Amino acid sequence: MEISAKELRKKLEENNIRPSFQRIKIFQYLLNNRCHPTVEMIYDELHKEMPTLSKTTVYNTLNLFDKANLVRVLSFDGVESRYDINTKDHGHFICESCSNIYDFPIDINSLRFSQLEDFEIKEKNIYFKGLCNKCIN
């Protein structure tokens, strides 16, 4: 399951991103922690093994990954952004109680909409809000 540093390096280079030590580590973190982490979470965790790591670098790297479409940025409600490595079509469910974000499969092509005939749609985002099964009681 663990992806080697060599492979990560290759993946980054395929996206025209120079594989620095920090970038590889952040990429690896995202692949191993598919919980839509915040910058804070990434920084806190990686800071333990890389004491000189700065938040600026985390921000820089994530913005770089975003531009290269390696991650998707999730921003709900104006709270801190969360980063999602899974680029396949899926919906997000945000629990209003525990703030967890759950992925769920969607059939994006089943959605019927209109009035966008002359528009170029690049990205379709779907998110639900409510209470997750743990918080529903």
Added chain:
Amino acid sequence: MEISAKELRKKLEENNIRPSFQRIKIFQYLLNNRCHPTVEMIYDELHKEMPTLSKTTVYNTLNLFDKANLVRVLSFDGVESRYDINTKDHGHFICESCSNIYDFPIDINSLRFSQLEDFEIKEKNIYFKGLCNKCIN
């Protein structure tokens, strides 16, 4: 088309919101400007006729309306929030070039999804990104 202050007052009271002068004005602005305005836009416009109005009051009022489900808060990408008085189910299209937000009709029940059987879904949000028909050239 214009809604009288009397009716606005009534609508607010129905939602357990005391109809102060500022609240009525902001409510009226939202009803007359269905362009998903920002706090800045609301403040700038109303400030002209109410020089003592403060942004704090605009924020306070919009948060109040949000809690009462009179408006929906739209927050994409961490830029400033936008406020939508239209509470019917519809999608939002955000143009990456001109930043305009377009409403479009959706058939929310046509969307197929799974894995949320035990979840309580309170809100379904759909937004697309891309280029609008004016910016596509």
Added chain:
DNA sequence: TTCTCTGCAAACGCTTTGCACGGAT
């Protein structure tokens, strides 16, 4: 050398908070 990356500190922009005044009940 030259160009890029990193990381500290400061700035930034939107939003919230603290608090005192004034109006309504």
Added chain:
DNA sequence: ATCCGTGCAAAGCGTTTGCAGAGAA
């Protein structure tokens, strides 16, 4: 007299920017 709404100023918080030093090409 008490409660609530308003609005100024300040703080808060996530994020970006400026810049200098380190490192890679």
